[in-house]
Amino acid sequence: MSYQDDEEEVTFDGTAGSFPKDFGYGAFDGEHDILSASVDQKPRILLMGLRRSGKSSIQKVVFHKMSPNETLFLESTNKIVKDDINNSSFVQFQIWDFPGQIDFFDSTFDYDMIFGGCGALIFVIDAQDDYMEALNKLNLTVTKAYKINPNIKFEVFIHKVDGLGDDFKMESQRDIHQRATDDLNDSGYDQIHLSFHLTSIYDHSIFEAFSKVVQKLIPQLPVLENLLNIVNTNSAIEKSFLFDVVSKIYIATDSTPVDMQSYELCCDMIDVVIDVSWIYGVKEEQDPAAFDEQSSSLIKLNNGTVLYLREVNKFLALVCILRDDNCDRKGLIDYNFLCFRNAIQQVFELRNQNQSALNSVGSPVVNGNNLIDGGISPT
Numbered sequence: 477m478s479y480q481d482d483e484e485e486v487t488f489d490g491t492a493g494s495f496p497k498d499f500g501y502g503a504f505d506g507e508h509d510i511l512s513a514s515v516d517q518k519p520r521i522l523l524m525g526l527r528r529s530g531k532s533s534i535q536k537v538v539f540h541k542m543s544p545n546e547t548l549f550l551e552s553t554n555k556i557v558k559d560d561i562n563n564s565s566f567v568q569f570q571i572w573d574f575p576g577q578i579d580f581f582d583s584t585f586d587y588d589m590i591f592g593g594c595g596a597l598i599f600v601i602d603a604q605d606d607y608m609e610a611l612n613k614l615n616l617t618v619t620k621a622y623k624i625n626p627n628i629k630f631e632v633f634i635h636k637v638d639g640l641g642d643d644f645k646m647e648s649q650r651d652i653h654q655r656a657t658d659d660l661n662d663s664g665y666d667q668i669h670l671s672f673h674l675t676s677i678y679d680h681s682i683f684e685a686f687s688k689v690v691q692k693l694i695p696q697l698p699v700l701e702n703l704l705n706i707v708n709t710n711s712a713i714e715k716s717f718l719f720d721v722v723s724k725i726y727i728a729t730d731s732t733p734v735d736m737q738s739y740e741l742c743c744d745m746i747d748v749v750i751d752v753s754w755i756y757g758v759k760e761e762q763d764p765a766a767f768d769e770q771s772s773s774l775i776k777l778n779n780g781t782v783l784y785l786r787e788v789n790k791f792l793a794l795v796c797i798l799r800d801d802n803c804d805r806k807g808l809i810d811y812n813f814l815c816f817r818n819a820i821q822q823v824f825e826l827r828n829q830n831q832s833a834l835n836s837v838g839s840p841v842v843n844g845n846n847l848i849d850g851g852i853s854p855t
């Protein structure tokens with residue numbers, strides 16, 4: 477048996493953090509048997525790991541607005557589930573959720589096809605369980621994938637850390653890191669780089685980790701970061717994030733370090749803006765939009781900090797954190813924001829032109845480096 481997503485039965489419960497179901501990626505793509513599926517050219521992110529490590533939960537919580545508690549009722553995945561993240565998002569890719577018991581020696585799986593067009597492989601390890609078997613599987617998976625496609629980014633999610641104390645969390649991360657890299661060195665693959673993230677679906681850590689995975693696949697990232705740095709410097713902004721509104725993944729931030737609290741505040745702000753605008757916004761007959769070119773919000777916190785959100789395009793929002801005193805010059809901030817928005821449009825117009833030029837000479841997009849495949853439409 478495998479999980480069937482029933483979009484109709486889940487209604488918006490009105491709490492911040494749970495967007496209306498129709499504000500999202502649209503209907504769940506359902507299941508495809510990998511053997512019968514045609515080779516799609518969208519870049520893909522693979523979710524692998526042992527049974528019950530939390531793979532399906534991660535996918536559902538991040539991309540389908542499932543509340544973490546609902547994941548308790550997910551059934552085991554027994555075949556590869558492909559999920560297209562493309563309907564209304566800037567970030568366009570496929571997530572393939574693998575069954576925990578996948579056998580790499582099974583000749584029915586076409587590994588060249590699976591790993592060939594893969595941008596990133598996320599290996600999920602249940603930190604609340606004994607992880608020795610998971611480490612063996614990680615080594616087997618990573619070496620097999622690397623042989624087929626050395627460009628894959630390997631990401632290890634040390635997952636379910638909500639149940640662990642801070643010391644134990646750090647100790648587990650150190651131990652898993654050490655063992656995994658030692659295993660790779662022993663098998664002669666010291667050139668493989670693994671990135672580690674501590675994650676849980678019960679807080680924002682899973683969104684933060686996914687943000688970092690997705691960012692590595694965005695070729696325009698350095699330009700976006702640079703633009704954010706320029707906006708910050710010229711507008712006295714302390715931190716800014718460029719968010720994909722639906723998933724709350726940040727696709728870029730400025731070069732100052734990200735602290736979890738700021739990220740959480742910005743995520744919560746997006747929830748508030750969408751919820752309020754969904755409830756009180758003027759609804760058009762055909763196309764009710766909770767996020768459009770009018771979307772903007774300024775929230776003053778009682779600690780002298782201001783959160784400022786502006787729509788960048790259909791999918792993206794700029795969320796900034798600044799000091800209350802620096803808000804006096806809001807006209808300047810707004811002007812700089814318009815320059816930023818124009819620059820973003822130019823970056824992606826160029827990208828779209830290159831993309832159509834490539835397509836017209838018949839070069840298909842099969843590589844994770846082309847993650848954002850036509851995902852932006854200039855506003």
Ligand SMILES: Nc1nc2c(ncn2[C@@H]2O[C@H](COP(=O)(O)OP(=O)(O)OP(=O)(O)O)[C@@H](O)[C@H]2O)c(=O)[nH]1
Nearest residue numbers: 528529530531532533547548552553576636676677
């Ligand atoms: N405490 C905690 N539990 C989690 C977390 N993520 C997932 N779970 C639970 O772990 C269990 C297994 O989750 P699944 O998403 O079905 O795991 P899976 O890896 O897809 O399992 P298979 O389909 O069998 O491979 C569920 O009961 C989830 O509620 C987490 O971050 N913290």
